[in-house]
Amino acid sequence: MHLNHNAEALDKIRHSLSHILAWAVRVHFKEQPIRLGIGPTTEEGFYYDFETEKPISNSDLKSLESLMRKLVAKNLPFERSSMTISHAIEYFTQQDALLKVELIEDLRERGETEVSIYTVGDFLDLCAGPHVENTKEIPIKGFSLDRVAGAYWRGNEKNQMLSRVYGLAFPSHEALEAYRKQREDAEKYDHRKIGKEQDLFVISKEVGKGLPLLTAKGATIRRVLERYIVDEELERGYQHVNTPVLGRKSLYVTSGHWEHYKDSIYPPLDIDGEEFILRPMTCPHHFMLFDSKPHSYRDLPIRYAEVSPMYRRERSGELSGLVRVMGFHLFDAHLFVTPEQVEKEIKDVVVLIQDVIKRLGLADQVWYRLSLRDDTKEKYIDMPTRWQEAEAILRKVADELALNYVEGVGHAAFYGPKLDIQMRTIGGKEETLFTNQIDFASAERFDLKYMASDNTTARPIIIHRSSAGCIERTIAFLLEHYRGALPTWLAPVQVALLPVNDRNNAYAEEIHQLLRKHKLRIEVDSRKESLNQKIRQARLQRIPYLVVIGDKEQEGRTVTVRNRDSGIQQSMPCETFVERLTAENENGTLMLEIARSE
RNA sequence: GCCGACGUAGCUCAAUUGGCAGAGCAACGGAUUUGUAAUCCGUAGGUUAGGGGUUCGAUUCCCCUCGUCGGCUCCA
Numbered sequence: 001m002h003l004n005h006n007a008e009a010l011d012k013i014r015h016s017l018s019h020i021l022a023w024a025v026r027v028h029f030k031e032q033p034i035r036l037g038i039g040p041t042t043e044e045g046f047y048y049d050f051e052t053e054k055p056i057s058n059s060d061l062k063s064l065e066s067l068m069r070k071l072v073a074k075n076l077p078f079e080r081s082s083m084t085i086s087h088a089i090e091y092f093t094q095q096d097a098l099l100k101v102e103l104i105e106d107l108r109e110r111g112e113t114e115v116s117i118y119t120v121g122d123f124l125d126l127c128a129g130p131h132v133e134n135t136k137e138i139p140i141k142g143f144s145l146d147r148v149a150g151a152y153w154r155g156n157e158k159n160q161m162l163s164r165v166y167g168l169a170f171p172s173h174e175a176l177e178a179y180r181k182q183r184e185d186a187e188k189y190d191h192r193k194i195g196k197e198q199d200l201f202v203i204s205k206e207v208g209k210g211l212p213l214l215t216a217k218g219a220t221i222r223r224v225l226e227r228y229i230v231d232e233e234l235e236r237g238y239q240h241v242n243t244p245v246l247g248r249k250s251l252y253v254t255s256g257h258w259e260h261y262k263d264s265i266y267p268p269l270d271i272d273g274e275e276f277i278l279r280p281m282t283c284p285h286h287f288m289l290f291d292s293k294p295h296s297y298r299d300l301p302i303r304y305a306e307v308s309p310m311y312r313r314e315r316s317g318e319l320s321g322l323v324r325v326m327g328f329h330l331f332d333a334h335l336f337v338t339p340e341q342v343e344k345e346i347k348d349v350v351v352l353i354q355d356v357i358k359r360l361g362l363a364d365q366v367w368y369r370l371s372l373r374d375d376t377k378e379k380y381i382d383m384p385t386r387w388q389e390a391e392a393i394l395r396k397v398a399d400e401l402a403l404n405y406v407e408g409v410g411h412a413a414f415y416g417p418k419l420d421i422q423m424r425t426i427g428g429k430e431e432t433l434f435t436n437q438i439d440f441a442s443a444e445r446f447d448l449k450y451m452a453s454d455n456t457t458a459r460p461i462i463i464h465r466s467s468a469g470c471i472e473r474t475i476a477f478l479l480e481h482y483r484g485a486l487p488t489w490l491a492p493v494q495v496a497l498l499p500v501n502d503r504n505n506a507y508a509e510e511i512h513q514l515l516r517k518h519k520l521r522i523e524v525d526s527r528k529e530s531l532n533q534k535i536r537q538a539r540l541q542r543i544p545y546l547v548v549i550g551d552k553e554q555e556g557r558t559v560t561v562r563n564r565d566s567g568i569q570q571s572m573p574c575e576t577f578v579e580r581l582t583a584e585n586e587n588g589t590l591m592l593e594i595a596r597s598e
Numbered sequence: 599g600c601c602g603a604c605g606u607a608g609c610u611c612a613a614u615u616g617g618c619a620g621a622g623c624a625a626c627g628g629a630u631u632u633g634u635a636a637u638c639c640g641u642a643g644g645u646u647a648g649g650g651g652u653u654c655g656a657u658u659c660c661c662c663u664c665g666u667c668g669g670c671u672c673c674a
Contacts, residue, residue, distance in 0.1 A: 055601060149669030150601020157671045161600055164669070192667095196609080205647085205665055264673080281674095310674090315599045316665090318672065330674070420674095432674060470674050501631055528631070536635035550633055560633085567634070 006171070013138050014041040014169045016078060016120070016131045017068070018048045020138075021145070021167060023123035024067040025050055028060065035099050036125065037153060037162050043428075044179060045143065045168040049151055051099060056163040061145040064165070068145075071121065072138050078131040079119045088115045088126065099153065100126050141173035186426045191476040192321040194484040198541055200475075200492070201322065210319040210326035212472065217492035220521065221478075222329075222471050224490055226307055229331050229356065229468050236352060238305040238333055243285035245309045249275040251284040254445055260379060260414045264312045278311040283464060286334040287446045290460075295450040300460065301341050305333035307471070322476035323431060329471045331434070335463040336448070342438065342461050346419075347397045349436055349465045353421065354401070356468050359588055362423075365481055366433060368403045370394055371411035371418040379414050381441050390438040391417045413464075415441040421469070426480040433477060434469035438462075485542040485564060488581070489588045495581070496538035497524040500531050500550035507554040511547070511574055518582050539564055545581070 018039030025034055029052065037049030050056060083091065085108045092100040104115055104126065118127045120135065132138060146166040153159035170176040187193070195201045200218035207213060214222060230240055249268045252258040258265065261280060268275035279285065286304045295302070311327045318324055337345050357363050373380040373387060380387075394417055398405050405419075412418055419436045442448070443459040452458040468474055478486060488494050495515060499508040505526045515522050523543070525534045531548065538546050548560045548569075559577050562569040 057601095058603060147668060148602055151670045152600080155671075157600075161670075163601070166669080203666095209665070312673080315672075317599065317601095317670085320667090324673075328674070427668090434674065466674080473674060498634085500633055503631085530630095530632050530637060531634060532632085533636055534634090539635060546634080548634065552633085562634070569634070 009137075010169075010171055011041055012130055012132050013142075013171070014046040014167075015039075015127075015129070016135070016138060017072075017143055017167060017169050018046040019078075019118065019120055019123065019125055019127070019131070020068050020071050020135070021046070021048045021064070021165060022050070022125060023071060023121065024064050025056070025165070026123065028064055028067055029056075033096065035097060037099050037151075037164075038103070039125075039127075042166070044170075045146065045166065047164050047166045049153070049162040049164045051153070051160065051162050055150070056148050056165060058148055061148065061165070065145045068143075069140055072135045072140055074121065075134055075136040076121045077134045080129060080131075081117045081119065082114045083117055085113055085115060088117075092126070139170075139172055142171055142176050143167055143169040144176065186428070189426050189480055189483045190321075191323070191426070191479040194479045195322070198484060198492075200479070203321075208326070209316065210314060210324070212322055212325055218475070220492040221475055221486070221490055225468065225471060225474065228359070228489075230305075230307070232352070232356065233303075233305045233333070233467060236348065237301075238303040241286070241289060241304050241306050243282060243289065243306060243308070245279055245311070246276050247279050247285060249277045251288070252277060252279075255284050255287075255442060256381070256415065256445060257281065257284075264314075266311060266313050280310055280312045282306060282308040282310065282330070282332050283334060283442065283462075284446070287442065287448060287462075290334075290336050291446065291448055295336075295460075297338055297450055297452050297458070300450060301335050301337040301345055303333055303335045305331075305467075308332040322472040323425060325472050328473070331466050331468040331471070331474075333465050333467070335465065336450075336460040337463060338450075338452070338458070339461060342463070343393050343397060345463055346393060346436070346438065347401065349463065349467075350397060350401055350403070350419070352467050353436075357421070360468070360474075360478065361487060362477070362481060365477075366421050366423045368398065368405035369408045369411065369418075369420040369422050369432075370398060370405050371408045371413075371420050371435075373412040373417065374410035380412065381415050383440060386440040387417065390440060393438060394419050413437050413439075415439050423477055425477070431473070431477075433473065434466035436463065436465040439464055485544075487588060488544040488584050489586070491542070491544050492521065493523045493541065493543050494521045494585065495523070495545045495547055496534070496541075496543045497522060498531060498534045498538065498546060498548050499524070499526050500548065502526075502528075504549050504551065504554055508549045511549065511559065514574060514578060515581070518578055518585075520578075520581055520585060547577070 018041070022036050022039055032053045035051035037051065039046065039048035085104060088104050089101055092104065107115060115126055116128055118125055118129060118131055144167065146168050149164045149166065150161045151164040153162055168176060168179060170179060195218070198217065199215050200221065201215060202213045203209065204213060234240060249258065252265070257280065265280050266278050268277050289304060290302060308330045309327065310330060314324060314326055319326070335345050357366055372391060398419065408420070411420065416437050416439045421433045421435070422430055423433045424430050439462040442462050448460055449457045450460055478490065497508045497512055499505050508524055508526065512522050512524050525538065535546060542564055544564055546562050546564065553559055553571070557574060558571050559574050560569050560571045561577060
């Protein structure tokens with residue numbers, strides 16, 4: 001109750017600050033006409049959009065901010081009043097506030113007859129409120145202007161671009177500083193930084209932006225993930241197949257992707273007069289595998305899985321590290337099922353996903369989104385009852401498995417609703433980690449069929465699903481979540497062997513070979529460096545276990561082990577170490593005693 | 599793609615109003631044989647992202663291209 005009250009109060013403060021910002025912009029740029037867009041609150045503050053002759057730049061922020069402080073310090077009341085719609089349109093038209101007029105006209109269409117207006121000082125704005133009663137409620141050191149960015153009017157890229165000024169606002173100066181500190185810390189664990197520090201991947205301008213190159217270490221993480229997922233899927237009745245990244249454009253015309261997805265597909269390659277494209281998804285290839293022979297209902301479900309390479313065209317400003325790339329690999333599958341099987345198969349898919357995210361240690365990090373279509377948009381195929389059926393199944397399964405899900409209207413695929421697995425990057429941005437879809441349409445388009453038990457021809461329902469997203473994005477998320485310290489089974493180097501002295505090198509090598517036989521990943525640091533130096537560097541590389549090998553160990557045929565996070569060390573016979581490490585590597589659990597000291 | 603910011607040695611960062619481009623770490627050479635987060639000394643390293651312009655003189659000012667970052671749009 002108290003918390004809610006505080007949240008409401010903070011929201012009023014932020015909202016009020018957006019008005020103050022708009023007022024300050026008016027005053028600051030008084031020589032040029034400014035049209036106001038909208039000014040809502042955000043999770044960490046507020047923003048306001050402005051249409052200006054010249055875009056607002058970062059250098060304006062400082063003076064805008066101090067101007068805002070002066071305005072706030074005047075202890076002015078926020079006063080609410082109302083206008084009839086027609087009066088408001090007349091008034092704002094006269095003020096040349098055409099963006100506001102557009103908003104008011106929308107309100108009129110929705111049947112409103114009056115609009116509310118808030119005035120602070122001599123600044124008047126159309127606004128639903130609520131606001132603080134007086135600017136003295138605003139903590140004068142609790143806010144600051146953060147950055148400027150471009151934003152399309154009403155979020156539509158066909159509209160003009162406005163200047164958006166973002167501000168931070170918190171209940172106190174301390175809270176603002178705490179937020180800044182948190183953001184600074186998060187930067188340290190950005191996967192792009194970790195990737196560089198730990199030598200996991202490289203983005204080369206020469207190869208091309210959005211086309212990351214994995215180093216041996218990065219490739220190791222990928223290989224381990226891949227082996228784990230593939231084994232897991234094989235165990236659950238998936239067939240792993242391989243299909244090419246190139247395919248005839250006509251396949252994608254048939255699937256509807258060409259029509260709906262053209263902007264994300266690279267221009268076709270002309271090969272002997274035939275048009276081929278780099279595939280943006282795998283579906284048609286798997287469909288053709290399915291279609292290569294007749295099927296009986298007894299064969300279903302058929303589950304084709306693949307770690308699929310695919311390419312999607314992105315506009316340059318959208319690329320980001322491993323999270324947003326032009327070429328990537330999806331843990332992909334298409335399930336061909338009968339109507340009776342859909343529910344169970346979807347459920348099994350979700351159970352698989354739950355197992356996977358648990359193994360990856362992400363169970364508390366991700367959430368589900370039931371992505372539904374937006375009736376007002378045209379991009380969705382027009383089969384209303386099919387949509388309802390698919391949605392009902394997803395909802396039922398989500399409820400039965402007690403998934404914690406939100407609904408996302410307008411996030412569906414064009415051919416069906418999705419169950420998405422969502423996460424947040426360390427920078428706070430929400431991303432889809434992966435997605436599952438029920439597809440009632442494609443079988444029809446590709447004339448896919450099976451013989452039903454009643455001797456009629458039937459259409460399979462297709463489930464598009466991913467068990468662990470695309471490798472690149474999943475690795476990025478893992479790196480950020482674990483702050484670069486991947487669990488042992490995923491770590492590219494699991495053990496650093498650190499001989500104290502030259503004369504311990506042979507024994508270190510012996511242990512190295514022993515561990516290698518057990519498929520463990522080892523690095524031996526036999527450089528002529530101090531032990532301190534070797535430990536420091538192994539820790540910076542976040543190698544899970546550091547094993548010191550000196551005369552004592554050599555004599556007793558033991559090893560002295562410590563983990564990367566604690567200084568606590570423990571000596572044990574090398575056989576014991578191998579046993580424990582092998583167990584940890586295989587099932588993802590932690591070594592007992594040492595793990596506890598973490 | 600659009601708006602804004604940024605691009606200096608392999609990495610992290612300096613360089614006064616336009617006046618000889620520098621440090622730490624890494625690399626390399628030498629010494630040190632080290633017991634739980636940096637041993638010491640030395641050497642080398644640059645078309646200041648690329649191209650053009652202004653200027654006696656440009657890392658610094660202007661323009662273009664490329665790339666990076668934050669947003670918008672799109673999206674796995």
